[in-house]
Amino acid sequence: MTRHLMACALIACLLAAPARAQAPTDPELRRLAAAIENGLRPSVAKPGVEVPSWTLQQRMAHYKVPGVAIAIVKDGRLAYAAGYGVREAGGADAVDADTLFSVGSVSKMITAATSLRLVAQGRLELDRDVNGYLKSWRIPQAPGIADPKVSLRMLLSHTSGLSVHGFEDYLPGEPLPSLVQTLDGVAPAKNQPIRLQRTPGARSEYSGGGIMVAQQLIEDVAGQPLDAVARGQVFEPLGMRRSTFQDPLQAGRDNIAKAHDRNGALAALPRGWESFPEQAASGLWTSAHDLGAFVGALIRSYRGEGGLLPQSLTIEMMTEVSPGTRGLGPELLGSGRARRFTHNGDNENYHAVIEGYPETGYGFAILTNGKNAKGLRGEIRNAISDALADGVKPLIRPIALELGAPVQAAYAGSYRLDPALPMDVRGALADGFDYPSLQVRVADGTLVVDLPGGPTAASLLPLSPSRFAAPGLNVELEFHRNAHGAVHAVSASVGSARAYYRRETASAASLGRGL
Known part of the structure; x- marks a missing residue:
């Protein structure tokens, strides 16, 4: 069987497979189980676009994942555990609450x-x-x-x-x-x-x-x-x-x-x-x-x-x-x-x-x-x-705001990490976002950020005129404009951790790149 046919067979199997769990009797748990089976959604949605809602089986097929097991705890005790799909693609053995992963x-x-x-x-x-x-x-x-x-x-x-x-x-x-x-x-x-x-x-x-x-x-x-x-x-x-x-x-x-x-x-x-x-x-x-x-x-x-x-x-x-x-x-x-x-x-x-x-x-x-x-x-x-309804994973929906070329140009430039910021403030960013500098530029009408030795360029999604989400980097960036109208810094944040990058002058940026 070709790899394409194997993938198609897997998708068909997942779409056909029923949930492998008996519905809980507790009304709250029933609601949670229903959300897991029928209420999946993306983390980011474009302005003005209806947020899709998917079933678990649809997304298992989309990601080509044969098996999932989920447990729910209520009042500090295991209240519900269930399996979905199969242990092996193309097989008939169902995943259940005791399946080893x-x-x-x-x-x-x-x-x-x-x-x-x-x-x-x-x-x-x-x-x-x-x-x-x-x-x-x-x-x-x-x-x-x-x-x-x-x-x-x-x-x-x-x-x-x-x-x-x-x-x-x-x-x-x-x-x-x-x-x-x-x-x-x-x-x-x-x-x-x-x-x-x-x-x-x-x-x-x-x-x-x-x-x-x-x-x-x-x-x-x-x-x-x-x-x-x-x-x-x-x-x-x-x-x-x-x-x-x-x-x-x-x-x-x-x-x-x-x-x-x-x-x-x-x-x-x-x-x-x-x-x-x-x-x-x-x-x-x-x-x-x-x-x-x-x-x-x-x-x-x-x-x-x-x-x-x-x-x-x-x-x-x-x-x-x-x-x-x-x-x-x-x-x-x-x-x-x-x-x-x-x-x-x-x-x-x-x-x-x-x-x-x-x-x-x-x-x-x-x-x-x-x-x-x-x-x-x-x-x-x-x-x-x-x-x-705990609000801890809110939908990221960028604002429908056309910043315009002059505003975007004001944000573009080179920024260097301020090492004077205490590690207590940088926290987890000192590990997960450990970059000595950032380069912000405009590409196809969108602000993007480049990281030295890091992942490919990440697009910035506007949450306000000065604050942007970078979902691929798991951070938010906020540009700081002073009382003279100049953008002089950008800060990165995730949770309570914060890193601060000062804007470099053209000559300083050239020196930093070894030019």
């Missing part, structure tokens, strides 16, 4: 909870130098960093200064590295050595490498592999009977969602899924039922209603560690009733997310088995936000 970096949340259980038991301290615990491997000294001390708090909040953002997947048959080989970047590990590259605690910088150090810490202190420690500390107390850090996942396990490439074809043959030897950072296999139970337990712990962790320690977990915006594991967003903890997970052909709202008690988990599923995950997320 790889969940990528959502693994870091289980690793964080496991280590915090050890803290609660007095076996670890949050702020002690981890080299005082490590036995099998130690963080090496680094040139230019005198007497570095890395703590568990730093490892979990991505402020440790350690290198290696993420890790590659391993195909069936490829040799797998040991934990120490991963830490030292020695073959068959595919990553560079995990080493200090900045002063610990000075900057927020996402480090899967730091989480692998946390795995070594857990194993050295507990005297057991991570899977055994997580099983005793998290999986068994919460009834997460399907979850495992076992790697590679053994084919003897049943009900596994297989990996699919961007064309919707089965990947990682002959087995049908990759290996993820970096267990603590990206190696968790779990189900919607289990992840929903985990999110609910964290909400209850935060509210002092039992769960998994002492309330005081859960509050520390859910408090930003400066200069970043992450807590001890989760990304933290919003305030008041919209206060939430979240974590995405992205392996090669699996995408997942969890999110919890301690004030309202709601939460959810989304698991998928297709390479294109990031877009689908976002659209499901939009539907849940609309149904909860």
